[in-house]
Amino acid sequence: MHLIGSLASPFVQRCLIVARAKGHELAVELPPGGGMQSAEFQAISPMGRVPVLAFDDGTYLCESNAISAHLDEALTGPALLPQQPAARGRVREIAEIATGELAAGLRPVLVHRIFRMSQNEPVVAAGLAQADRGCAALARLLESSAGPYAIGDTITFADAALVPFATLAMAISQDDDVAGLLGRHPFLLAYLERAQADAILARTPQEMRDAFAAIVARRTQAAPA
Numbered sequence: 001m002h003l004i005g006s007l008a009s010p011f012v013q014r015c016l017i018v019a020r021a022k023g024h025e026l027a028v029e030l031p032p033g034g035g036m037q038s039a040e041f042q043a044i045s046p047m048g049r050v051p052v053l054a055f056d057d058g059t060y061l062c063e064s065n066a067i068s069a070h071l072d073e074a075l076t077g078p079a080l081l082p083q084q085p086a087a088r089g090r091v092r093e094i095a096e097i098a099t100g101e102l103a104a105g106l107r108p109v110l111v112h113r114i115f116r117m118s119q120n121e122p123v124v125a126a127g128l129a130q131a132d133r134g135c136a137a138l139a140r141l142l143e144s145s146a147g148p149y150a151i152g153d154t155i156t157f158a159d160a161a162l163v164p165f166a167t168l169a170m171a172i173s174q175d176d177d178v179a180g181l182l183g184r185h186p187f188l189l190a191y192l193e194r195a196q197a198d199a200i201l202a203r204t205p206q207e208m209r210d211a212f213a214a215i216v217a218r219r220t221q222a223a224p225a
Contacts, residue, residue: 001026001053001054001055001056002026002027002028002029002053002054003015003016003026003027003028003029003051003052003053003054003067004028004029004030004031004032004041004044004045004050004051004052004053004054005028005030005031005050005051005052006028006030006050006211006215007028007207007208007210007211008208008211008212008214008215009050009051010103010164010165010167010168010208011049011050011051011064011103011164012028012050012051012064013163013164013167013204013207013208014064014068014160014161014164015051015053015064015067015068015071015160016028016203016204017155017159017160017163017164017200017201017204018068018071018072018080018157018160019071019075020200020203021077021078021080021154021155021160021200022071022072022075022076022077022078022080023075023076023077024071024075024076024077029054031050031052032044036048036049036050044060044062045060045062046062047062047063049062049063051064051067053067053070053071064099065095065099068080068157068160072157078154080155080156080157080160081156081157082151082152082156087151087152090141090151090158091150091151091156091157091158092157093141094138094141094142094150094151094158094161094162095157095158095160095161095162097134097137097138097141098134098138098158098161098162098165099161099165100134101130101131101133101134101137102131102134102135102138102165102166102169103161103165103168104127104130104131105127105128105129105130105131105132105133105134106127106131106165106168106169106172106178107127108120108123108124108126108127108128109124109127109128109172109175109177109178110168110172112124113175114172114175114216115219124177128177128178128181131169131181132181132184132185135181135184135185135187135188136185138162138185138187138188139185139187139188142187142191143187145191146194147194148194148195148196148197148198148201149195149198150162150191155198155200155201159195159201162191162192162195163192163195163201163204163205164204164208166188166189166191166192167192167204167205167208167209168208169181169182169188170182170189170192170205171208171209171212192205
Protein backbone atom coordinates (compact mmCIF):
# COMPACT_ATOMS: atom_id res chain seq x y z
CA MET A 1 0.00 0.00 0.00
CA HIS A 2 1.32 3.45 -0.91
CA LEU A 3 0.19 6.98 -1.69
CA ILE A 4 0.28 8.57 -5.12
CA GLY A 5 1.01 12.29 -5.09
CA SER A 6 3.72 14.69 -3.97
CA LEU A 7 5.22 15.56 -0.60
CA ALA A 8 4.47 19.20 -1.47
CA SER A 9 0.73 18.52 -1.37
CA PRO A 10 -0.96 19.36 1.95
CA PHE A 11 -3.58 16.75 1.13
CA VAL A 12 -0.91 14.06 0.78
CA GLN A 13 0.68 15.24 4.01
CA ARG A 14 -2.70 15.03 5.76
CA CYS A 15 -2.77 11.30 5.03
CA LEU A 16 0.88 10.83 5.96
CA ILE A 17 0.30 12.40 9.36
CA VAL A 18 -2.55 9.98 10.03
CA ALA A 19 -0.45 6.96 9.09
CA ARG A 20 2.60 8.19 11.02
CA ALA A 21 0.55 8.98 14.13
CA LYS A 22 -0.57 5.35 14.10
CA GLY A 23 3.03 4.14 13.79
CA HIS A 24 3.15 3.40 10.05
CA GLU A 25 5.12 4.80 7.13
CA LEU A 26 3.62 5.09 3.65
CA ALA A 27 5.74 5.52 0.55
CA VAL A 28 4.74 8.35 -1.80
CA GLU A 29 5.04 7.81 -5.53
CA LEU A 30 4.50 10.32 -8.33
CA PRO A 31 1.39 9.99 -10.52
CA PRO A 32 1.76 7.36 -13.27
CA GLY A 33 2.09 8.45 -16.86
CA GLY A 34 4.18 11.50 -16.08
CA GLY A 35 1.67 13.67 -14.24
CA MET A 36 -1.85 14.31 -13.03
CA GLN A 37 -3.11 15.03 -16.54
CA SER A 38 -2.01 11.65 -17.87
CA ALA A 39 -4.58 9.09 -18.95
CA GLU A 40 -3.05 6.59 -16.53
CA PHE A 41 -3.62 8.86 -13.53
CA GLN A 42 -7.06 10.01 -14.65
CA ALA A 43 -8.06 6.35 -14.85
CA ILE A 44 -7.41 5.82 -11.14
CA SER A 45 -8.48 9.21 -9.76
CA PRO A 46 -12.11 10.07 -10.59
CA MET A 47 -11.57 13.76 -9.74
CA GLY A 48 -8.05 13.88 -11.15
CA ARG A 49 -6.61 14.92 -7.80
CA VAL A 50 -3.98 13.68 -5.36
CA PRO A 51 -3.65 11.83 -3.12
CA VAL A 52 -4.67 8.38 -4.26
CA LEU A 53 -4.16 5.40 -1.98
CA ALA A 54 -2.96 2.42 -4.00
CA PHE A 55 -3.63 -0.98 -2.46
CA ASP A 56 -1.52 -4.06 -3.06
CA ASP A 57 -4.42 -5.78 -4.83
CA GLY A 58 -4.48 -3.13 -7.57
CA THR A 59 -7.46 -1.15 -6.28
CA TYR A 60 -7.44 2.54 -5.36
CA LEU A 61 -9.05 5.02 -3.00
CA CYS A 62 -9.08 8.77 -3.62
CA GLU A 63 -9.79 11.97 -1.64
CA SER A 64 -7.79 12.79 1.49
CA ASN A 65 -10.75 12.71 3.86
CA ALA A 66 -11.75 9.20 2.77
CA ILE A 67 -8.15 8.01 2.79
CA SER A 68 -7.50 9.43 6.27
CA ALA A 69 -10.61 7.76 7.67
CA HIS A 70 -9.67 4.45 6.05
CA LEU A 71 -6.13 4.58 7.44
CA ASP A 72 -7.43 5.33 10.93
CA GLU A 73 -9.78 2.36 10.77
CA ALA A 74 -7.53 -0.12 8.95
CA LEU A 75 -4.12 0.46 10.53
CA THR A 76 -3.10 -0.60 14.00
CA GLY A 77 -2.22 2.16 16.44
CA PRO A 78 -3.91 4.94 18.40
CA ALA A 79 -7.19 6.32 17.07
CA LEU A 80 -7.18 9.87 15.72
CA LEU A 81 -10.66 10.63 17.04
CA PRO A 82 -11.23 11.14 20.78
CA GLN A 83 -13.57 8.86 22.70
CA GLN A 84 -15.91 11.60 23.91
CA PRO A 85 -18.61 12.53 21.37
CA ALA A 86 -18.25 16.29 21.98
CA ALA A 87 -14.50 16.16 21.40
CA ARG A 88 -14.97 13.99 18.31
CA GLY A 89 -17.36 16.56 16.91
CA ARG A 90 -14.94 19.41 17.57
CA VAL A 91 -12.10 17.53 15.85
CA ARG A 92 -14.29 17.00 12.78
CA GLU A 93 -15.39 20.64 12.88
CA ILE A 94 -11.83 21.96 12.88
CA ALA A 95 -10.72 19.55 10.14
CA GLU A 96 -13.71 20.49 7.98
CA ILE A 97 -13.08 24.24 8.27
CA ALA A 98 -9.35 23.82 7.68
CA THR A 99 -10.05 21.81 4.52
CA GLY A 100 -13.21 23.40 3.19
CA GLU A 101 -12.42 27.04 3.95
CA LEU A 102 -8.69 27.67 4.52
CA ALA A 103 -7.32 25.19 2.00
CA ALA A 104 -10.06 25.83 -0.56
CA GLY A 105 -9.52 29.56 -0.27
CA LEU A 106 -5.75 29.32 -0.73
CA ARG A 107 -6.01 27.13 -3.83
CA PRO A 108 -6.82 29.98 -6.28
CA VAL A 109 -3.78 31.90 -5.01
CA LEU A 110 -1.61 28.89 -5.70
CA VAL A 111 -3.08 28.28 -9.16
CA HIS A 112 -3.38 31.82 -10.47
CA ARG A 113 -0.62 33.73 -8.69
CA ILE A 114 2.11 31.34 -7.57
CA PHE A 115 2.14 28.86 -10.44
CA ARG A 116 0.44 31.26 -12.91
CA MET A 117 -1.43 28.45 -14.63
CA SER A 118 -4.01 31.08 -15.62
CA GLN A 119 -5.15 34.51 -14.50
CA ASN A 120 -8.39 35.12 -12.65
CA GLU A 121 -8.15 37.81 -10.00
CA PRO A 122 -11.87 37.77 -9.08
CA VAL A 123 -11.55 34.07 -8.21
CA VAL A 124 -8.39 34.81 -6.20
CA ALA A 125 -10.14 37.60 -4.30
CA ALA A 126 -13.07 35.32 -3.48
CA GLY A 127 -10.67 32.60 -2.34
CA LEU A 128 -8.79 34.98 -0.06
CA ALA A 129 -12.07 36.12 1.50
CA GLN A 130 -13.05 32.49 2.05
CA ALA A 131 -9.68 31.71 3.67
CA ASP A 132 -10.02 34.80 5.87
CA ARG A 133 -13.42 33.68 7.16
CA GLY A 134 -12.05 30.19 7.76
CA CYS A 135 -9.13 31.56 9.76
CA ALA A 136 -11.46 33.67 11.89
CA ALA A 137 -13.54 30.59 12.69
CA LEU A 138 -10.48 28.47 13.44
CA ALA A 139 -9.09 31.15 15.75
CA ARG A 140 -12.27 30.95 17.83
CA LEU A 141 -12.17 27.16 17.95
CA LEU A 142 -8.50 27.01 18.92
CA GLU A 143 -8.46 29.89 21.41
CA SER A 144 -8.18 27.51 24.38
CA SER A 145 -5.44 25.39 22.79
CA ALA A 146 -2.10 26.10 24.44
CA GLY A 147 -0.23 22.86 23.79
CA PRO A 148 1.12 21.38 20.58
CA TYR A 149 -2.22 19.87 19.55
CA ALA A 150 -5.51 21.33 18.40
CA ILE A 151 -7.59 19.16 20.74
CA GLY A 152 -6.41 17.24 23.77
CA ASP A 153 -2.92 15.86 24.28
CA THR A 154 -2.44 13.70 21.17
CA ILE A 155 -2.54 14.07 17.39
CA THR A 156 -6.05 14.03 15.95
CA PHE A 157 -7.61 14.53 12.53
CA ALA A 158 -7.70 18.24 13.40
CA ASP A 159 -3.89 18.41 13.49
CA ALA A 160 -3.60 16.25 10.38
CA ALA A 161 -5.54 18.93 8.51
CA LEU A 162 -4.30 22.08 10.23
CA VAL A 163 -0.55 21.49 10.05
CA PRO A 164 -0.36 20.95 6.27
CA PHE A 165 -2.72 23.82 5.41
CA ALA A 166 -1.01 26.25 7.78
CA THR A 167 2.28 25.21 6.19
CA LEU A 168 0.83 25.88 2.74
CA ALA A 169 -0.12 29.42 3.79
CA MET A 170 3.40 29.98 5.09
CA ALA A 171 4.93 28.51 1.92
CA ILE A 172 3.09 30.97 -0.34
CA SER A 173 3.33 33.98 1.97
CA GLN A 174 5.51 35.77 -0.59
CA ASP A 175 2.12 36.78 -1.93
CA ASP A 176 1.24 40.05 -0.19
CA ASP A 177 -2.39 39.07 0.38
CA VAL A 178 -1.44 35.75 1.98
CA ALA A 179 1.11 37.56 4.16
CA GLY A 180 -1.69 39.91 5.19
CA LEU A 181 -3.91 36.94 5.98
CA LEU A 182 -1.25 35.49 8.27
CA GLY A 183 -0.75 38.90 9.86
CA ARG A 184 -4.45 39.19 10.67
CA HIS A 185 -4.57 35.68 12.09
CA PRO A 186 -1.31 35.17 14.03
CA PHE A 187 -2.76 32.15 15.81
CA LEU A 188 -2.11 30.09 12.66
CA LEU A 189 1.67 30.38 12.74
CA ALA A 190 1.68 30.24 16.55
CA TYR A 191 -0.17 26.93 16.39
CA LEU A 192 2.20 25.66 13.69
CA GLU A 193 5.21 26.55 15.83
CA ARG A 194 3.75 24.70 18.81
CA ALA A 195 2.81 21.70 16.71
CA GLN A 196 6.41 21.21 15.68
CA ALA A 197 7.21 20.17 19.24
CA ASP A 198 5.75 16.85 18.12
CA ALA A 199 8.29 14.87 16.08
CA ILE A 200 5.63 13.51 13.71
CA LEU A 201 4.00 16.85 13.00
CA ALA A 202 7.41 18.52 12.62
CA ARG A 203 8.17 16.39 9.56
CA THR A 204 5.38 17.92 7.49
CA PRO A 205 6.61 21.55 7.26
CA GLN A 206 10.12 20.45 6.37
CA GLU A 207 8.98 17.95 3.74
CA MET A 208 6.54 20.42 2.22
CA ARG A 209 9.07 23.26 2.12
CA ASP A 210 11.70 21.10 0.42
CA ALA A 211 9.26 19.62 -2.11
CA PHE A 212 7.61 22.97 -2.82
CA ALA A 213 11.00 24.63 -3.41
CA ALA A 214 11.92 21.87 -5.86
CA ILE A 215 8.68 22.40 -7.80
CA VAL A 216 9.21 26.17 -8.00
CA ALA A 217 12.81 25.63 -9.13
CA ARG A 218 11.72 23.25 -11.91
CA ARG A 219 9.05 25.67 -13.11
CA THR A 220 11.54 28.54 -13.08
CA GLN A 221 14.05 26.55 -15.15
CA ALA A 222 11.35 25.51 -17.60
CA ALA A 223 10.01 29.05 -18.05
CA PRO A 224 10.95 30.75 -21.36
CA ALA A 225 13.72 33.33 -21.12
